[in-house]
Amino acid sequence: xxADYITALPNTDVHYFDTKKAVEEIEAGSYDKLxxxxxxxxxxxxRRCPPEDLKTAxxxxxxxxxxxxxxxxxxxxxxxxxxxxxAFVDLAGLxxxxxxxxxxxxxxxxxxxxxxxxxxxLAVEHPGYEENAFENNRAVEDRRNDDRFHFINWCQExxxxxxxxxxxxxxxxxxNLEKMSPVVQVCADTAGHKIAFPDTxxxxxxxxxxxxALGVISVGVGGLEAESVMLGNPSYMRLPDIVxxxxxxxLQAGITGTDLVLAITEFLREEGVVSAYVECFGxxxxxxxxxxxxxxxxxxxxxGATAVMFYIDEQTIDYLRLTGRSDDQVKLVEQYAKEVGLWxxxxxxxxxxxxxxxxxxxxxxxxxxxxxxxxxxxxxxLVKKGIAHAEGEAIPQAPANPEDGTMPDGAVIIAAITxxxxxxxxxxxxxxxxxxxxxxxxxxxxxxxxxxxxxPGSKTVKMYxxxxxxxPELQKLGFDVVAFACTTxxxxxxxxxxxxxxxxxxxxxxxxxxxxxxxxxxxxxxxYAKQAFLASPPLVIAYAITGNIKFDIEKDPLGQDQxxxxxxxKDIWPDDAEIDAIVKSAVKxxxxxxxxxxxFDEAKKDLAKAEPLYNWREMSTYIRRxxxxxxxxxxxxxxxxxxxxxxxxxxxxxDHLSPSNAILKESAAGAYLDKMGLxxxxxxxxxxxxxxxxxxxxxxxxxxKLLNEMVRDEQGNVVQGSLARVEPEGNVMRxxxxxxxxxxxxxxxxxxxxxxxxxxxxxDWAAKGxxxxxxxxxxxxxxxxxxxxxxxxxGALPLQFAAGTNRNSLNLxxxxxxxxxxxxxxxxxxxxxxxxxxxxxxKAKVICRLDTADxxxxxxAGGMLQRFAKEFIEKSA
Numbered sequence: 001x002x003a004d005y006i007t008a009l010p011n012t013d014v015h016y017f018d019t020k021k022a023v024e025e026i027e028a029g030s031y032d033k034l035x036x037x038x039x040x041x042x043x044x045x046x047r048r049c050p051p052e053d054l055k056t057a058x059x060x061x062x063x064x065x066x067x068x069x070x071x072x073x074x075x076x077x078x079x080x081x082x083x084x085x086x087a088f089v090d091l092a093g094l095x096x097x098x099x100x101x102x103x104x105x106x107x108x109x110x111x112x113x114x115x116x117x118x119x120x121x122l123a124v125e126h127p128g129y130e131e132n133a134f135e136n137n138r139a140v141e142d143r144r145n146d147d148r149f150h151f152i153n154w155c156q157e158x159x160x161x162x163x164x165x166x167x168x169x170x171x172x173x174x175x176n177l178e179k180m181s182p183v184v185q186v187c188a189d190t191a192g193h194k195i196a197f198p199d200t201x202x203x204x205x206x207x208x209x210x211x212x213a214l215g216v217i218s219v220g221v222g223g224l225e226a227e228s229v230m231l232g233n234p235s236y237m238r239l240p241d242i243v244x245x246x247x248x249x250x251l252q253a254g255i256t257g258t259d260l261v262l263a264i265t266e267f268l269r270e271e272g273v274v275s276a277y278v279e280c281f282g283x284x285x286x287x288x289x290x291x292x293x294x295x296x297x298x299x300x301x302x303x304g305a306t307a308v309m310f311y312i313d314e315q316t317i318d319y320l321r322l323t324g325r326s327d328d329q330v331k332l333v334e335q336y337a338k339e340v341g342l343w344x345x346x347x348x349x350x351x352x353x354x355x356x357x358x359x360x361x362x363x364x365x366x367x368x369x370x371x372x373x374x375x376x377x378x379x380x381x382l383v384k385k386g387i388a389h390a391e392g393e394a395i396p397q398a399p400a401n402p403e404d405g406t407m408p409d410g411a412v413i414i415a416a417i418t419x420x421x422x423x424x425x426x427x428x429x430x431x432x433x434x435x436x437x438x439x440x441x442x443x444x445x446x447x448x449x450x451x452x453x454x455x456p457g458s459k460t461v462k463m464y465x466x467x468x469x470x471x472p473e474l475q476k477l478g479f480d481v482v483a484f485a486c487t488t489x490x491x492x493x494x495x496x497x498x499x500x501x502x503x504x505x506x507x508x509x510x511x512x513x514x515x516x517x518x519x520x521x522x523x524x525x526x527x528y529a530k531q532a533f534l535a536s537p538p539l540v541i542a543y544a545i546t547g548n549i550k551f552d553i554e555k556d557p558l559g560q561d562q563x564x565x566x567x568x569x570k571d572i573w574p575d576d577a578e579i580d581a582i583v584k585s586a587v588k589x590x591x592x593x594x595x596x597x598x599x600f601d602e603a604k605k606d607l608a609k610a611e612p613l614y615n616w617r618e619m620s621t622y623i624r625r626x627x628x629x630x631x632x633x634x635x636x637x638x639x640x641x642x643x644x645x646x647x648x649x650x651x652x653x654x655d656h657l658s659p660s661n662a663i664l665k666e667s668a669a670g671a672y673l674d675k676m677g678l679x680x681x682x683x684x685x686x687x688x689x690x691x692x693x694x695x696x697x698x699x700x701x702x703x704x705k706l707l708n709e710m711v712r713d714e715q716g717n718v719v720q721g722s723l724a725r726v727e728p729e730g731n732v733m734r735x736x737x738x739x740x741x742x743x744x745x746x747x748x749x750x751x752x753x754x755x756x757x758x759x760x761x762x763x764d765w766a767a768k769g770x771x772x773x774x775x776x777x778x779x780x781x782x783x784x785x786x787x788x789x790x791x792x793x794x795g796a797l798p799l800q801f802a803a804g805t806n807r808n809s810l811n812l813x814x815x816x817x818x819x820x821x822x823x824x825x826x827x828x829x830x831x832x833x834x835x836x837x838x839x840x841x842x843k844a845k846v847i848c849r850l851d852t853a854d855x856x857x858x859x860x861a862g863g864m865l866q867r868f869a870k871e872f873i874e875k876s877a
Contacts, residue, residue, distance in 0.1 A: 002054060005046050006193060009339060014186060014332070015193045019043040019340065023058055030062050032341060032349040035242040036309050037277045039341060040198045040217050041072060047197055048073045048234075060239045064353065069852045071234030074219075075185050076201045077114040080172045080486070082660075082687045083204035083223040084116040085148060085623075086764055088155045088162075089691045090227055090865055092614045093626040097869050099613060103876045106612035109160040111232035115180060117165040117172040118152065119457075121145045121688055122485040123662070124416070124494040128453040129446070129478035137483050138168055144684045147622040148691060157610035169599055170484045172203070173210040173420040174457030176218075177294055178323045179596040181211045183312070183333045196336050202229050206301035206762040206786060207518060210420060213293035214319070215312040215342060220301060222786050223764035224793030224864045231868060236854045240306055241276040244352030247284035249361035253576050256365075257425045258516060258536035260288075261295040262376045263363045265302045269374040271356055274304035275785050281311060281347065284360045290319035291425030298421045299518055301760070302373040306785060312337040313344035324592035365554070369533030370512070371522045372651075379539075379554045387533075388552040395556045396548045407449045407503055408548050411511050413496060413529055415450050415544035416488035417479060417537045419517035420457040426587045427579055428516070429461055432537035433470025434574035434582075436477045439545060442561040442572060445477070447547025449500055452478040455487040459595045460587075468586040477541060489517030491661030492685055493526045504528050512549040516540050521655045521760060522705035527664060542569055621676050624692040627772070628865050636862065637776040637797065639820040642750035643727050645738070645775060646701060647709040647807060647814045650754035654787060657758070657766035658696070659703045660687035667722075668736035669698040690765050693772060700769035701735045708735075709807075710814035727815060728837075739773045749773060750818050752807050753780035758787025767794045771863075777820055779832060779846060781806050788849055795863035798849035799830065805844055810834065824859060826852055 007018040019042050020031040034042065038061040045057045049071060057070040079087060095105035122141040126133040142149070149167070156164040165175065185199050199216045202208065206220040221235070229235055245268075251260060268278065280296070288296075293315075297308040310316075312333065320330045337343040365379045370387070382388035389396060396408055407413075422428045446452055454474060456462060462481050465471040474480065487493065493513070495501075504511055505528075513520075513529040520532035533549065543549065545558050557566035616625050648656075663669045663683040672695060673683050686702070689695035701708070702722045709718050710725040711732050724738035725731065733741075742749060751770060757780035758766065767790035770778070777797040791798045799820065801807075815837040822830035827847055834842040850856045861867035 002046055002051055009196060009336065013194060014196045016196045016336065016340065017043055017046045019046050022046045022054070023062060026055060026058055027062050033351045034061060035350055035352060036215070036279050036311055036342060036347060037217060037242055037307065040200065043198060043340070044072055044200065045070060064239065066239045069236045069238055069854065072237055073234050074112065074200045074202045074229055077110070077112050077203070077226050077230050078172060078176055078180065078201055078208065079114065079116050079204035079226060080120045081116060081118040081148070081152060082120040082690060083762065083764060085152060086690045087204060087223045087227045087230070088152070089623060089626055091159070093628065094865060094869060095613055096625060097629040098872055101873050103873055108872070110162055110230035112161065112230055114162050114230050115165070116152065116162065117175055118167040119171045119485045120490055121148065121167060122483045122487060123492040123685065124453045124455065124482050124487050126482060127451045127478065128480040128482050133480055133482045141167055144682050145622070145688060147617055147620045148688060151614065151623045151691065154610050154614055158612060158614070165599060168484055170459060171420040171457030171486050172205060173207050173298060174424045177211050177214065177424055178458055178460065178592060179600065181214055181216050182329055183214050183216055183316070183320065184336045186332070196332065198342070202226055202235065204762060206760070207298050207420065209300040209307050210294050210298040212297040212300070212307050212309045213290055214316055215310060215337070217307060217309070219307055220762045220786060222762045222767070222790035222793060225789050228864050236852045238852070241354070242352060243273055243276045243278050244355040245278050245280045246282040246355055246357045247280055247360060248282055248357060249284050249359040250287050251360045251363060254365065254573055255363050256431060256536040256538065257292040257295050257428050258422055259366050260292060260360065260363050261299050261421070262366050262368045262534060264296055264358060265299050265368070265374045266376040267358055268303035268305065276305050278305050278308045280308065285310065287360070289427065290315055291427060294424050295421055299373070302518060304784070311344040311347050312342050322587065322589055324589045324596065367533045367535045367539065369520050370531035371520055373518055373520060373534055382552050387549065389550045396550050407500070407509060409510050410548045410550035411509060412450055412514055412543045412547050412549055413500065413511045414488060414493055414513035414515065414526055415452045415540050416455065416493065416513070416515040416517070417540050418453065418455045418487050418515055419489040420486070421518040422516040422537055423456040423458070423461055426464060426583050428537050429456070429465065430468060430470065430582050431574045431579050432541055433465055433468060433474055434578060435538035435541045435572060436479065437470060437473040438572035438574065439541065440473055440476050442567045444545045444559045444567060446544045450544045450547050451493070451496060452544050453482040453488065454479040455483045455485060456481065457484070459484055460591045463591040463594070464587045468582045477544065479541065488513070488515050488525060489519055490687065491524045491659070495662070496528060501528055514540050514543040514549070519760070521653050523659060523703045524655045524661060527662060527704065538574065619676065621673055621678060621692050621695050622689055624694060626693055628863065629869060634862065634866070637795065638748060639776055639797065640748070642748045642776055642818045643742070644710065644752055644814045644816065645724060645742070645749045645770070645773060646751055647812060648751065648753040649707060649709065651756045651759060652753055653760035654758060654763040654766035655760055656703045656706050657701060658686065658699050658763055658769045660761070660763070661685055667702055668734060669695055669702065672698055696765050697769055697772050698736050699765065700739060700773055725814060742774055747774060749775040751775055751778045752812055753778065754806065755781040756784065757782065758784040762786040764790050767791045767796060771796045783849060792850060792855045792859055793864040795859060795866070797824070797859065799832065799846040800849050802845040802847065810842065810844055824848055824850060824856055826850055826856060
């Protein structure tokens with residue numbers, strides 16, 4: 001500890017670390033020029049970094065160096081039940097491995113406070129137009145997930161520093177925003193001082209940066225990196241690019257926060273901010289509520305950034321009061337932020353090496369799709385972009401009596417107001433309620449093939465909708481609350497009615513989903529939704545009324561009123577002044593207190609301490625002792641004689657690598673669950689089975705939209721599907737069958753890929769699945785940040801093609817055998833040796849994407865879990 005920098009916060013009994021003093025001892029006048037993120041990270045160094053390393057670490061921020069690793073110690077870890085469960089399964093397995101080696105398993109505990117929110121387990125089997133949908137969905141969730149919930153409950157009792165929020169309470173990110181983040185933490189040090197410091201965290205979901213909106217550095221990480229942080233290890237990093245985003249102007253009338261965030265997502269993706277920290281400032285920021293800011297920060301992974309920070313200002317303070325934070329905490333946040341230069345007015349001297357400008361007035365109404373969240377389309381351009389009907393074509397018509405009509409081509413089969421991205425913004429939800437009220441007044445109805453739902457991320461949403469008298473209006477259109485959970489956005493949209501599904505199959509219909517979420521990748525939302533579009537909550541309602549994605553939503557009539565007059569979107573679009581008035585009158589601090597005081601403060605109780613080793617249920621398909629310390633996983637990679645499992649193009653997402661949606665009976669996982677005696681109705685999703693490696697392995701590359709370039713038809717076109725070609729025979733088969741074949745042969749494997757490999761959710765099974773299949777190396781043009789660290793954590797070697805080289809320039813078709821030569825070192829140069837089928841040998845330069853010395857140590861140990869077990873036993877001895 002660097003005690004020389006401890007200073008009293010004036011007129012309080014709290015102290016803090018004077019980071020400005022430490023920084024300006026190195027260079028006078030430099031502190032005020034630091035970006036917000038650097039100030040927070042520098043404080044973390046002053047408080048936690050060993051004194052002998054402090055000067056070198058601080059110089060990275062002062063002089064904008066990016067050549068030395070420095071440690072970051074997040075204050076807490078937040079996880080949802082899917083990745084949280086897999087992390088805890090790993091820790092429970094680690095306890096078993098340490099017990100077998102003669103160590104004390106009870107000593108394996110999270111050192112950093114860890115909060116697990118059960119929010120990813122519920123599927124919308126009962127939509128918003130069914131009576132008692134919420135209760136029925138919860139009953140299905142509990143029945144299907146009994147094994148998982150039993151294990152998660154054991155974790156809270158068996159591990160120190162673990163707190164579980166049970167199912168039915170909301171979404172991790174929204175609860176984090178509304179309650180869990182104090183913005184400024186206070187803890188006692190060894191000398192008895194009460195030390196105030198910025199709240200920081202990592203979370204096992206790529207949308208963890210949502211609370212960046214409060215000025216809290218919160219980074220999405222993979223489950224393996226989160227496990228390392230839980231166990232008290234720092235997260236090593238190099239100074240990221242810190243980009244300033246100046247926001248100017250003001251939103252036009254009728255433009256929602258969703259329209260804004262989709263426009264910024266497109267803008268930042270085009271500007272190239274991958275792995276950067278983006279800091280938002282400017283006059284335009286003052287007009288944005290924390291709800292708007294949170295939506296922007298939530299979408300961080302959609303434009304590839306690591307964090308999107310907002311300075312602390314009056315909007316932050318107003319939000320903390322609105323959400324029921326105590327007066328003392330609110331005062332502390334304001335005083336601390338002003339004292340240490342984190343308040344917006346204290347950031348005027350900051351210097352960014354790169355500044356982008358975004359004009360709020362340029363934002364128009366829009367949607368994003370059909371399969372990328374950054375593929376924004378203005379609703380005025382739906383015809384031109386080929387989403388709506390072609391120019392001159394007849395306007396799609398809903399059947400006069402919908403109950404008698406058949407589904408149209410282009411049917412919207414799912415319309416979901418879902419996801420923390422939008423349900424955390426009261427203005428968006430109130431606008432949806434007003435849209436429903438206005439539609440009901442005109443006699444408009446939801447089309448019967450549209451599966452509609454409302455799944456807020458917090459119970460407060462239902463309370464303020466009721467306060468405003470708008471929940472009955474949403475219910476009338478089929479948008480009753482079906483859950484407080486992450487549902488459709490995460491692929492948990494549930495089954496369609498059998499007759500709807502059969503009609504889609506029989507008529508080969510083009511179908512779509514429209515949701516107010518943040519993800520719409522191919523195959524993610526529902527197996528029978530060929531495409532998916534992100535839209536604001538009121539637009540979701542509009543598409544439920546048309547029932548057809550081919551409507552020109554701005555120009556075509558949505559339907560007719562009671563007198564037979566055409567009704568257009570503009571006729572029912574809510575008025576900004578009314579939205580603002582209702583938000584002001586209906587959203588109250590007492591609602592947040594009523595939800596969160598019982599959830600956290602009153603729910604704290606002494607739990608009986610469980611046995612240190614979990615009693616694994618032998619026949620469970622959800623929870624199984626992991627195999628990472630035995631067999632092939634315990635052996636060192638040889639990087640010799642590797643055959644390609646797949647040759648892939650650009651933008652391969654974690655949904656391609658390990659999908660999260662519903663398990664179909666005809667899939668490899670479905671066949672396994674059938675063999676295990678599980679009824680098809682309870683197959684659940686791939687995501688929920690990730691605690692059982694035998695089920696989860698069968699999800700590897702199981703996405704039906706996969707394009708493996710090794711599998712082609714007679715014309716040479718790539719065949720879509722979960723398929724592989726086994727070499728040297730050249731036999732094409734289902735991906736899992738190919739993996740089984742190679743596992744029986746003990747054949748080491750490699751994956752060849754294009755640009756943007758591993759985009760999307762921070763899904764550790766996207767790395768675990770390929771590693772358990774025998775993949776030792778992945779060679780790609782570029783990697784998504786979180787997925788790359790997950791690969792390292794699993795002991796798989798990420799390699800990047802040298803500039804100007806890729807699978808096409810090297811004419812790679814999957815018939816080759818590969819070696820990797822050279823020393824494994826941080827970003828060192830290695831050689832990919834290509835043994836071709838005709839006997840020739842070529843060599844290509846590749847960059848070792850172990851980015852830090854700590855990652856090299858982890859890789860050489862075989863992965864994060866193997867490394868920890870070895871070090872734990874050595875320390876015990």
